[in-house]
Amino acid sequence: MCEHQVSGLLGPFATPMFWIGMSNDVKQLADNCDVCQQTKPCNSEEPLQQHVEGRTPWEKCGVDLFEFNQKYYLVTVDYFSNFLKLTFSPLRPQVL
Numbered sequence: 840m841c842e843h844q845v846s847g848l849l850g851p852f853a854t855p856m857f858w859i860g861m862s863n864d865v866k867q868l869a870d871n872c873d874v875c876q877q878t879k880p881c882n883s884e885e886p887l888q889q890h891v892e893g894r895t896p897w898e899k900c901g902v903d904l905f906e907f908n909q910k911y912y913l914v915t916v917d918y919f920s921n922f923l924k925l926t927f928s929p930l931r932p933q934v935l
């Protein structure tokens with residue numbers, strides 16, 4: 840990692856120097872640096888992954904817990920039919 844990337848990662852609070860336009864100057868320096876260009880992280884967007892929905896009812900479900908008015912609920916959704924089932928829980932769910 841070259842020093843341009845290190846200074847970029849540390850941010851303005853890690854350096855005793857700051858000047859107006861510093862961010863642009865550092866970006867321009869890094870844009871013209873071969874090492875920075877070869878080792879910069881790739882931020883290309885990943886394509887959305889389509890999930891396979893269930894072929895039969897309740898083959899694939901989504902579940903989530905939520906709290907409303909100090910009561911706890913489990914919501915279950917069937918991917919095949921979009922049927923939604925709400926289950927009341929008298930106890931606070933524990934995350935293991």
Ligand SMILES: [Zn+2]
Nearest residue numbers: 841843872875
């Ligand atoms: Zn560099």
